[in-house]
Amino acid sequence: MITLRGLTKRFGSTVAVDALTVDIAPGRVTGFLGPNGAGKSTTMRMILGLDRPTAGQALVGGRAYRELRRPLHEVGALLDARAIHPVRSGRAHLRAMAHSNGIPIRRVDEVLDTVGLDGQAAGKPGRTLSLGMGQRLGIAGALLGDPPVLMFDEPVNGLDPDGVRWVRQLMRSLADEGRTIFVSSHLMSEMQLTADQLVVIGRGRLLADEPIGEVIARGTVAVRVRSPHPDGLAALAARLTAAGASVEAADRNELTVTGATADQVGDLAHELGVRLHELSAHAASLEQAFMELTADSVEYAGGPTGGGAR
Amino acid sequence: MSTSTSTRHGAVAAEWTKLSSVRSTWWTALAGLLVMAASAGQLAIYAANDNTNDDPTDDRGIVTVGSVLIDSVELTQYVVLALGLLAVTAEFTSGTIRTTLQCTPSRGRVLLAKAAVAGAVTFALGLLLGGVGALVARPVLGEWGSAPAADTIGDIVAVATYLALIGVLALGLGAALRSAVLTLTVLLATLMIVPLSLQEPDIDVLNRIADVFPGVAGGHFLAGDTEPYPPVVGLLLLAGWAGAALLLGRAALRRRDA
Numbered sequence: 001m002i003t004l005r006g007l008t009k010r011f012g013s014t015v016a017v018d019a020l021t022v023d024i025a026p027g028r029v030t031g032f033l034g035p036n037g038a039g040k041s042t043t044m045r046m047i048l049g050l051d052r053p054t055a056g057q058a059l060v061g062g063r064a065y066r067e068l069r070r071p072l073h074e075v076g077a078l079l080d081a082r083a084i085h086p087v088r089s090g091r092a093h094l095r096a097m098a099h100s101n102g103i104p105i106r107r108v109d110e111v112l113d114t115v116g117l118d119g120q121a122a123g124k125p126g127r128t129l130s131l132g133m134g135q136r137l138g139i140a141g142a143l144l145g146d147p148p149v150l151m152f153d154e155p156v157n158g159l160d161p162d163g164v165r166w167v168r169q170l171m172r173s174l175a176d177e178g179r180t181i182f183v184s185s186h187l188m189s190e191m192q193l194t195a196d197q198l199v200v201i202g203r204g205r206l207l208a209d210e211p212i213g214e215v216i217a218r219g220t221v222a223v224r225v226r227s228p229h230p231d232g233l234a235a236l237a238a239r240l241t242a243a244g245a246s247v248e249a250a251d252r253n254e255l256t257v258t259g260a261t262a263d264q265v266g267d268l269a270h271e272l273g274v275r276l277h278e279l280s281a282h283a284a285s286l287e288q289a290f291m292e293l294t295a296d297s298v299e300y301a302g303g304p305t306g307g308g309a310r
Numbered sequence: 311m312s313t314s315t316s317t318r319h320g321a322v323a324a325e326w327t328k329l330s331s332v333r334s335t336w337w338t339a340l341a342g343l344l345v346m347a348a349s350a351g352q353l354a355i356y357a358a359n360d361n362t363n364d365d366p367t368d369d370r371g372i373v374t375v376g377s378v379l380i381d382s383v384e385l386t387q388y389v390v391l392a393l394g395l396l397a398v399t400a401e402f403t404s405g406t407i408r409t410t411l412q413c414t415p416s417r418g419r420v421l422l423a424k425a426a427v428a429g430a431v432t433f434a435l436g437l438l439l440g441g442v443g444a445l446v447a448r449p450v451l452g453e454w455g456s457a458p459a460a461d462t463i464g465d466i467v468a469v470a471t472y473l474a475l476i477g478v479l480a481l482g483l484g485a486a487l488r489s490a491v492l493t494l495t496v497l498l499a500t501l502m503i504v505p506l507s508l509q510e511p512d513i514d515v516l517n518r519i520a521d522v523f524p525g526v527a528g529g530h531f532l533a534g535d536t537e538p539y540p541p542v543v544g545l546l547l548l549a550g551w552a553g554a555a556l557l558l559g560r561a562a563l564r565r566r567d568a
Contacts, residue, residue, distance in 0.1 A: 049415050050408055051567040066415045069317055077412060083405030085332065092331035093409075100324035100413035102316050126404075141409065 001026055001180055002047060002149060006056030009042050009204075016042045018204035019056065024182050024197075026148065029175045031195030031212070032184040035294050039204040040184040041079070044153055048077055060149055072101040072145030078152045081134035084126035090137045091122040097141055111140040116166070131158030139170070149180040156190060168194050188290050192216075202294040216289050222282045223257040223265050232274035239268055254278075321414045321423035328406075329397055329427055338396070339435055342389040343442055349382035350443035354450035361454045375457040376465030378447040379440055380532045383469050387476050390435060391497060394428040394477035398559070399490040408568050417563035421485055421556055425478045432477030436470025443469075465532075471545070472528045475552045476501075479524060482555025486562040501525035524551040 002024035009017040017039040024030045034040050045051040047058040049065035057064065060075050068074050084093060094108045112122050115136040121129070122137075129137065135158055142150055152171075156164045171194055175181045185191055191198065191212070198215050200208040208215055227233045230252040237247045237255055245259035257265055262281040269276050329335050357378060361371045401407040414420045444466065448457050484493045501524060508520035520526050521538050524547070531544030 045408075045567070048408075048412055050411060052565075068415055070320075071415055072413060079408060079412075080405060083408055085328075085400065085404045085406050087332045087334065088328065089331065092327060093406075096324040096327040096331070097409065097413050099327055100317075100320050100410075102320045 001061060002151075002182060003059040003062070004043070004047075004056070005059070007043065007046060007053055007058050008055040009039070009046060009051060010054045015204050017046070017053075017201075020201065020204070020206055021056075022199055022206060022209050024180055024199070026180040027175060027178050028196035029171050029181045029183060029194050030197040030199055031191040032182060032199050032201075033186075033188065033191060033290060034184075034201040034207075036186070038201045038294075040201065041153055042204075043201075044077070044079060044151055044182075044184065047151065048075070048079070070101040070145070072097065072103065072147065074145075074147055075149045075151065076142030076145060076147040077150070078135070078138035078142045078155055080153070081131060081138045081157070084129065084134060084137065086127035087125050089123050089125060090117065090129065090133075090140075093126065093137065094122075094141060094144065097144055101145055103145055107144060111143045114143060115140040132160060132163055135159055136163070139167070148178070149182075150174060151182045153184050154186065155183060156185065156187065164190070200290065200293050207293045215293075221258070221261075223260060223262045224278060224280045224282060225255045225257060225265055225269070225276060226253055226278035227269075227274055227276050228253065229275060232269075232272065235272055236265075236269055236274050239272065240265065243268075317414070318419065318423070321419055322426050324410075324413065325397070325423045325427040328410075329393075329431065332400075334396060334400075335393065335431075338389060338392050342386055342435060342439055345389050346382055346386045346439040346443045347446045349385050350378055350447040351450055353378050353381050354447040354455065358451055358454045372454055372456050373451065374461060374465075375444045375447045375451065375455055376462050377533075378451070378455075379443045379465055379469055380529075382443050382447075383439075383472060383532065384529075386439060387473060387501070388498075390432050390439070390473045391476050391480040392494075393432055393435070394480035395484045395490055395493055395497075397424055397428050398481050398484040399488065399493060402488045403490070411563075411568050418560050421482070421560050421563065424485075425481055425556055428477045428481045429474045433470045433474035436473035437466060439473070440466030440469045468532050472532055472548065475548045476524070476528065478552040479548075479555045482552065482557070482559040485559025486555070488562075522547060524548050527551075 004020050004022045007017055007020040008015070020043060032040050032043075042051060043058075046053050047060065047065065060068070065071060065075065084090070091108060091112070094111065095105060097103075098105055098108055112118075117133065117136050117140065121133055135155060139152070139155065142152070156167050159167060168190070171181050171183060175196070183191075183194065195212050198208060198210060198212050199206070200215065225233070225236065227236075233253065233255060237249065240247050240257055240260055243260065245257050248256045250256055262279055266276070266279050269279070357373045401410055410420060411417070414423070444457065444462055448455060480493065480497055483496060484490070487493045487496065505520040505523040505526045508516040518538065521530070527544040527547035529544070530539065531541045531548060534541050535544070
């Protein structure tokens with residue numbers, strides 16, 4: 001369980017994280033979404049006690065990270081896969097981590113095995129590791145203390161498709177074991193496949209904290225209409241517009257309607273006697289839902305009380 | 311209580327793993343040995359050549375191996391303090407400081423563990439350097455040198471102690487300043503440039519101020535001077551500087567975002 005209460009971080013006059021209050025519950029994968037610069041990494045760094053909050057608190061299992069004695073047993077985190085010493089080997093990196101928290105050294109080989117780094121890769125100097133290998137090393141470090149809470153900042157960056165699938169399965173199985181999994185990603189499609197719950201932020205503000213299905217449901221549902229009769233379609237478009245829906249003509253034979261259900265569009269077409277070849281409802285992808293949410297936040301921040309750069 | 315002890319040991323073991331798993335540590339130690347050997351050899355040649363007192367019954371002009379060692383440290387210390395410096399500044403350069411603080415959130419504990427390791431390593435290296443310096447200087451000095459065993463061993467231990475404290479001073483300052491270049495600049499100023507400038511005009515007040523600086527205090531300790539204060543005061547002054555640097559480093563680590 002991760003608890004954020006009014007968590008705020010200001011850098012000078014810039015508000016990076018703005019009064020964030022969220023509970024990240026165990027037993028599921030919580031996706032952490034937001035555009036670049038939304039404050040995701042800053043939030044994660046505050047949870048780990050690396051950045052000091054300007055106000056509010058971030059608690060892990062009810063305690064502030066800086067108070068934890070052997071934190072690797074409580075929270076595992078992958079923040080920046082590039083933060084490896086250029087000369088030190090991955091194995092030595094993990095050994096140092098294990099020593100610091102009284103974790104048996106044999107555990108190092110166990111987690112290396114779990115993330116699929118063989119002895120040769122683990123013995124190479126940090127600077128020679130690819131981004132993908134760095135990610136795997138970082139995940140190995142997160143798993144070292146077998147913690148109930150795990151945080152990953154953009155974990156699939158630099159991974160090949162096999163690696164991406166592996167991370168997805170790993171998150172799933174870790175959540176199924178009852179752990180709290182908090183993952184940030186800019187890949188919306190990835191979140192759609194992995195996350196149960198979404199926390200969306202924009203400009204440091206909480207925009208949504210909902211099951212993933214609800215976030216998608218909030219997105220616009222579009223209805224596609226195709227007809228072999230352009231004139232009938234034009235009449236249908238006029239009636240829909242008059243009824244308050246918004247209509248876009250893809251070409252002479254196709255319309256995209258938002259603000260009306262497929263049932264309403266179908267009934268209207270029947271009433272007008274327009275022959276249809278297609279009538280289909282399209283749920284917005286997470287990507288679209290996300291764009292809509294964050295577009296709002298940009299407008300909001302640009303308002304007279306926003307005080308932002310724009 | 312036992313958890314506290316084990317995490318302290320753990321943090322020390324972690325720091326040792328980090329320091330010993332990078333080659334630069336060993337190259338720095340080797341460089342220190344070479345500089346010590348060269349410096350001790352050169353100073354021993356000077357000491358032998360400068361001697362013109364040929365009266366065998368008069369022992370004035372004979373220098374001890376220990377004094378050559380102590381003079382050699384003035385140059386060698388800059389190689390040795392790199393160990394303390396890099397143990398912390400490399401963490402900021404590579405970003406591993408975030409992993410370190412994730413593993414050990416207590417900033418004071420991290421810095422103490424680093425200081426324990428850097429101090430122990432530079433002390434051990436100091437003993438080795440002292441031994442090597444003595445082995446080089448003794449034959450070069452020839453008839454103009456003396457090496458009473460107890461005094462020489464005492465000087466070697468003093469040199470190691472001095473280097474360990476300078477290593478910790480560099481470490482604490484590195485934690486506060488983060489950059490290796492900046493830290494080295496400040497160290498050069500504190501150990502050499504500022505006190506030398508103060509001593510230059512030979513004005514009593516300025517000399518007294520210079521005596522408080524870590525390099526000068528350490529020098530008085532090493533030389534066993536009784537003026538301007540007993541050697542133990544020189545040692546305490548140097549230790550005070552090292553402790554103050556650690557406190558400064560801890561404050562910076564606590565206050566700043568990693």
